[in-house]
Amino acid sequence: MIVLILGGTQEAAELAKEAVNLPNIEVKVSLAGRTSQAIASNNSRIGGFGGVAGLTQYLKAEKIDLLIDATHPFAAKISENAAIAAEKLELPRLMLVRPQWEAVKDDEWIEVETIQAAAGILPSLAERVFLTIGRQELTAFAQIENIWFLMRAIEKPSPHIILPKGLLLLDRGPFDRDLEKQLLHKYNIDTVVSKNSGGNATYAKIIAARELGIKVIMVKRPILPQGECVEDVEAALKWVRGLVIGNW
Numbered sequence: 646m647i648v649l650i651l652g653g654t655q656e657a658a659e660l661a662k663e664a665v666n667l668p669n670i671e672v673k674v675s676l677a678g679r680t681s682q683a684i685a686s687n688n689s690r691i692g693g694f695g696g697v698a699g700l701t702q703y704l705k706a707e708k709i710d711l712l713i714d715a716t717h718p719f720a721a722k723i724s725e726n727a728a729i730a731a732e733k734l735e736l737p738r739l740m741l742v743r744p745q746w747e748a749v750k751d752d753e754w755i756e757v758e759t760i761q762a763a764a765g766i767l768p769s770l771a772e773r774v775f776l777t778i779g780r781q782e783l784t785a786f787a788q789i790e791n792i793w794f795l796m797r798a799i800e801k802p803s804p805h806i807i808l809p810k811g812l813l814l815l816d817r818g819p820f821d822r823d824l825e826k827q828l829l830h831k832y833n834i835d836t837v838v839s840k841n842s843g844g845n846a847t848y849a850k851i852i853a854a855r856e857l858g859i860k861v862i863m864v865k866r867p868i869l870p871q872g873e874c875v876e877d878v879e880a881a882l883k884w885v886r887g888l889v890i891g892n893w
């Protein structure tokens with residue numbers, strides 16, 4: 646059986662590595678190609694499919710039997726496309742989504758639905774902001790005056806993205822709690838803006854904010870399509886095994 650993993654996350658990479666060891670399974674991985682580190686291996690492809698029609702066509706052409714959507718929790722479009730295409734072709738589809746972060750004692754979170762909502766409320770409550778939402782949506786904050794932004798992204802935003810006023814740091818997780826605290830302190834940050842991505846690699850900034858009494862504007866996740874969903878790689882492997890055995 647051929648399984649297509651829609652990737653771009655640490656979990657997707659781990660799943661792909663493990664799944665190749667399953668008997669009677671061929672693994673293919675698809676990456677959006679958002680970072681230049683996304684290097685094609687012999688079982689991977691890079692770049693968009695061309696919407697639902699392109700994905701449907703690909704699934705048919707490559708004779709995919711199982712689809713695992715292990716994309717980032719904020720990559721809502723590809724997840725929706727995967728759900729529609731899989732339903733059309735009656736393909737079994739699983740979503741692998743890491744658990745979201747939950748606020749704990751001493752966290753001072755203000756939860757908002759969207760990046761735009763985060764940009765909307767900032768002027769009333771912040772002066773110096775640590776903006777850690779990746780690079781694609783920085784423009785939403787570009788018109789805000791009277792706030793200084795410390796931004797962090799893995800790679801430089803493309804030239805057409807208008808940046809807010811401030812400083813851009815290029816860095817990739819996992820991040821360390823003490824270094825995050827030093828960063829917040831050094832730049833005199835009063836508010837952190839983050840997506841609720843979940844996972845350990847970028848959680849240090851949330852702990853650092855908690856320990857320094859800094860508030861966090863937390864952008865909630867988009868709603869997932871309906872369907873079977875697991876939270877870790879082991880459960881995803883179990884799902885694949887179950888379907889392979891069911892077909893023998």
Ligand SMILES: NC(=O)c1ccc[n+]([C@@H]2O[C@H](COP(=O)([O-])OP(=O)(O)OC[C@H]3O[C@@H](n4cnc5c(N)ncnc54)[C@H](OP(=O)(O)O)[C@@H]3O)[C@@H](O)[C@H]2O)c1
Pocket residue numbers: 651652653654675676677678679691692693694695696697699700716717718719720721722723724726778779780781
């Ligand atoms: N995608 C990632 O790897 C990734 C990683 C980390 C964080 N994020 C976060 O997720 C949010 C949205 O990101 P996004 O624009 O990448 O997602 P998206 O809005 O769900 O996807 C936009 C388009 O990118 C293509 N695409 C996305 N994932 C793909 C994959 N695994 N294989 C092939 N094509 C793929 C699809 O193009 P077609 O319609 O042409 O098929 C899709 O319609 C951002 O906030 C970003 O920070 C994404």
